[in-house]
Amino acid sequence: RKTAPLPDDIRAMKGGTPIVSLTAYTTPMAQLMDAHCDFVLVGDSVGMVLHGLPSTLGVTMEMMILHGQAVRRGLRSAMMVVDMPFGSYEESPEQAFRNAARIMAETGAGAVKLEGGTGMADTIGFLTARGIPVMAHIGLTPQSINTLGGYRVQGRGEAGDGLVRDARAVAEAGAFAVVLEKVPEALADRITETVAIPTIGIGASAGCDGQVLVVDDMLGLFTAFKAKFVKRYAHLGDDAETAIATYATEVRARLFPAAEHVFADTPPGRG
Numbered sequence: 717r718k719t720a721p722l723p724d725d726i727r728a729m730k731g732g733t734p735i736v737s738l739t740a741y742t743t744p745m746a747q748l749m750d751a752h753c754d755f756v757l758v759g760d761s762v763g764m765v766l767h768g769l770p771s772t773l774g775v776t777m778e779m780m781i782l783h784g785q786a787v788r789r790g791l792r793s794a795m796m797v798v799d800m801p802f803g804s805y806e807e808s809p810e811q812a813f814r815n816a817a818r819i820m821a822e823t824g825a826g827a828v829k830l831e832g833g834t835g836m837a838d839t840i841g842f843l844t845a846r847g848i849p850v851m852a853h854i855g856l857t858p859q860s861i862n863t864l865g866g867y868r869v870q871g872r873g874e875a876g877d878g879l880v881r882d883a884r885a886v887a888e889a890g891a892f893a894v895v896l897e898k899v900p901e902a903l904a905d906r907i908t909e910t911v912a913i914p915t916i917g918i919g920a921s922a923g924c925d926g927q928v929l930v931v932d933d934m935l936g937l938f939t940a941f942k943a944k945f946v947k948r949y950a951h952l953g954d955d956a957e958t959a960i961a962t963y964a965t966e967v968r969a970r971l972f973p974a975a976e977h978v979f980a981d982t983p984p985g986r987g
């Protein structure tokens with residue numbers, strides 16, 4: 717792909733080859749995934765993954781904009797979606813528009829993502845009617861951790877119908893895609909069959925229209941905990957720690973720097 721897909725292009729991938737997405741928070745990581753992902757999500761998971769916060773509730777607009785700008789510089793062929801942080805959109809559609817417009821204008825995002833189902837439908841409609849493409853996020857919505865009462869699977873049993881209603885509501889309001897986080901596989905499949913927009917699963921089902929993972933989780937860089945739905949494709953944290961320990965040993969033994977890392981008093985001839 718030469719140019720980044722638009723939200724409508726992502727919407728049109730419903731039912732086709734699965735949509736590929738990862739989170740990114742920095743330019744170099746964005747560059748690594750640009751050619752492989754359809755869209756890159758600047759998730760508010762940045763708060764926990766890079767800033768050591770205990771949850772996503774402390775993430776600010778300024779953090780999302782700074783990381784959005786960094787990621788944007790690393791992308792050419794993938795679309796960028798930026799999370800709206802906790803407290804930046806729940807109060808009213810007007811508040812949501814003001815902050816979403818700032819994110820779009822200051823980061824060059826192709827869309828914003830916000831958490832919520834039926835309760836956010838009016839806001840999603842308000843934003844899309846005013847030129848801001850919205851990705852919805854339902855199921856386990858980490859910004860509501862204090863009312864959800866923990867990070868458990870959402871929509872089991874009777875509660876499944878509520879999530880189907882949420883998915884319908886965000887689709888009808890104009891969301892171009894919806895993230896389903898930590899819901900039973902069968903429910904994810906049912907929602908995927910029910911709604912006309914792509915479902916992007918994380919802890920959901922291989923039957924979703926796409927998948928997303930937190931990149932530091934799948935690379936083994938974030939190891940404070942591992943959710944069941946995370947697959948570790950690499951162990952870069954272990955590699956990094958081994959490298960750091962080796963460096964420390966070599967410095968203390970005066971083995972680093974070696975001859976090839978130091979400079980002579982006179983520059984080498986150009987023979």
Ligand code: KIV
Binds near residue numbers: 757
């Ligand atoms: O913030 C994030 O990383 C997310 C994904 C897990 C969907 O919202």
Ligand code: NA
Binds near residue numbers: 760761799
């Ligand atoms: Na998020």
